[in-house]
Amino acid sequence: MHIQSKHPGSPSKSPREFNVKLKTLGLFWIVAFMYTTGIAQQAAPNIIFILADDHRYDAMGFMKNIPGLETPGMDRMAAEGMHIKNAFVSTALCSPSRASILTGQYAHTHTVVDNDAPLPSNLTFFPQYLKKKGYQTAFFGKWHMGNTDDKPQPGFDHWLSFLGQGEYYNSTFNINGKRVKQPADGYVTDQLTEHTLNWLNARNKSKPFFAYVSHKGVHAEFKPAKRHVGKYANMEIICPPSMYLTATDSSKRYGTVTQPTTPVNLKGIPQWVHKQRYSWHGVDYMYHGTIKFDNFYHQYLETLQAVDESIEKIIDWVNKEGLAKNTMVVYMGDNGFSFGEHGLIDKRHAYDESMRVPLLVWAPGMVKPKSVLEEVIMNVDLAPTFLDLAGIPKPANMQGNSFNHLLKGKPGKWNRDKVFYEYYWEAAFPQTPTTFAVRSDRYKYIYYNGVWDTNELFDLRNDPYEMNNLILDSSHRKAGIALKDELFNWLKQTNGLQIPLKKTINNRFDNLYRGTY
Numbered sequence: 001m002h003i004q005s006k007h008p009g010s011p012s013k014s015p016r017e018f019n020v021k022l023k024t025l026g027l028f029w030i031v032a033f034m035y036t037t038g039i040a041q042q043a044a045p046n047i048i049f050i051l052a053d054d055h056r057y058d059a060m061g062f063m064k065n066i067p068g069l070e071t072p073g074m075d076r077m078a079a080e081g082m083h084i085k086n087a088f089v090s091t092a093l094c095s096p097s098r099a100s101i102l103t104g105q106y107a108h109t110h111t112v113v114d115n116d117a118p119l120p121s122n123l124t125f126f127p128q129y130l131k132k133k134g135y136q137t138a139f140f141g142k143w144h145m146g147n148t149d150d151k152p153q154p155g156f157d158h159w160l161s162f163l164g165q166g167e168y169y170n171s172t173f174n175i176n177g178k179r180v181k182q183p184a185d186g187y188v189t190d191q192l193t194e195h196t197l198n199w200l201n202a203r204n205k206s207k208p209f210f211a212y213v214s215h216k217g218v219h220a221e222f223k224p225a226k227r228h229v230g231k232y233a234n235m236e237i238i239c240p241p242s243m244y245l246t247a248t249d250s251s252k253r254y255g256t257v258t259q260p261t262t263p264v265n266l267k268g269i270p271q272w273v274h275k276q277r278y279s280w281h282g283v284d285y286m287y288h289g290t291i292k293f294d295n296f297y298h299q300y301l302e303t304l305q306a307v308d309e310s311i312e313k314i315i316d317w318v319n320k321e322g323l324a325k326n327t328m329v330v331y332m333g334d335n336g337f338s339f340g341e342h343g344l345i346d347k348r349h350a351y352d353e354s355m356r357v358p359l360l361v362w363a364p365g366m367v368k369p370k371s372v373l374e375e376v377i378m379n380v381d382l383a384p385t386f387l388d389l390a391g392i393p394k395p396a397n398m399q400g401n402s403f404n405h406l407l408k409g410k411p412g413k414w415n416r417d418k419v420f421y422e423y424y425w426e427a428a429f430p431q432t433p434t435t436f437a438v439r440s441d442r443y444k445y446i447y448y449n450g451v452w453d454t455n456e457l458f459d460l461r462n463d464p465y466e467m468n469n470l471i472l473d474s475s476h477r478k479a480g481i482a483l484k485d486e487l488f489n490w491l492k493q494t495n496g497l498q499i500p501l502k503k504t505i506n507n508r509f510d511n512l513y514r515g516t517y
Helices: 015-037 072-080 095-104 126-133 188-202 270-278 293-320 379-391 474-491
Strands: 046-052 082-088 136-141 158-161 172-175 177-179 209-214 326-332 361-362 371-378 419-423 434-439 442-447 455-459
Touching: 046 293, 046 379, 072 082, 072 293, 072 326, 072 361, 095 126, 095 379, 126 136, 126 209, 126 379, 136 188, 158 188, 188 209, 188 293, 293 326, 326 379, 371 379, 434 474, 442 474, 455 474
Parallel strands: 046 209, 046 326, 082 371, 136 158, 136 209
Antiparallel strands: 082 361, 158 172, 172 177, 326 361, 419 434, 434 442, 442 455
16 A cells, blocks of 8 residues: 655655655754754763872772771772772873873883973874864863973863962962962862863863863872861871881881881892982981971871862762763872882882872773773873774874773783883982883882992882892892893883983072082
8 A cells, every 4th residue: 555645746655665764854853953962973082181290009098008098089980980900100200201191102202301301392292183183172280391381282272280380379370371370378279170170161062072180289298278287197107118127227217117028138228229218308308307207198198188079079070961971080190109118208219109100090981880900001001092082093103002992891902011111310309310120010120220239120929018129139030131131122112222311491400509510
């Protein structure tokens, strides 16, 4: 049976043909509506990247390594998303690590080798690729790379930064090229979060977005938000077993000293480590005696609280906007931080507390709750992963790799089973030598360049606190030599055998010694 057309001369249609045509027409208008409203373009996932400064890998409540520490925001990310346990940086220093995140390259490749080295003009940052793809992009917070001060950088539609390390209070922000004084009593972590949320609310909803929130916290010298001052003042300090390796290391003890449970090789401790105990970055004369270790420890954890609150506020916003299924929030530290390990504070060195960082991923539409990733991930892997998430192939000059498939639990190999590390001597902080290292799941080999001192080899499985240097132990010699070969092969293959010496500018130590150049 056929339905006769009401219009003379027009061909008759069967009910089936008529319904197909009707559905096709309806689909056309639905697609047209989606593109008009921007719904179709939202297939590309949104990305929010939150970077903290000097946040060590185990300073998170859910890890229970610091009794009494509360971090509900980070705990929530781990419970509702993924904790990447073995995350590392290739250089434990602000500028080199941040440049590696932005470029997907090692420090000897991008050549931002310290906090004063000029930023080369030929670098491409991954947000530039996202912007070209159609993302709206924004940066909020600490940039801090060599000669770039606080001026807007390529790849961002919206820009907010500040000079150098910035200030916890009484900040001045560079907002899209114009310096704007902030309320003097405003706290920088809160202000950066507020500016981020304001931009997100005012965004073009027809486009996917990438927001980079780069906190000053928890960089020394620590200043917690007023609401958090004193929160941990009475917290017991538990010192690491490597803090006091000999009776003469210090005349004062801080808190409870954890007793070593593994062998200690006192003769294997490098001399530069011994000497740094009584220095700016040592526990016995930290910051030249301007702060006590107890206060230093407690203020760090108190300063971390506002960063944790920032995480929760951003996740709450994503949920409130109904974007959870198509948004990934990533939290990371730019480098670790020592609290007495080997008698040291700060970072730079190749011990785990310095080179290991927290890395959390919250993405309800992509990542399963309570996931734990065991694979080794480095800061150079962030850029390729974000680009892959946006459907952008990895540029040939990026040395990291996308771990997007690991986040989603999809099959696929992961070739990184070792961490490679480099740190270049700085005139501003000459206590720490140029350092190269390679770390496997069993051993770590550390090579010091330019000093007459011992190298180090640790069996991490039996010596997690890195207190028993096996460099002269014949039973581990084969493993040590193999790692040294791998380290130098990595440097050779990545064109890192020449130290990228650079003329720094405006170094605060340039005029320290008058009569010199």
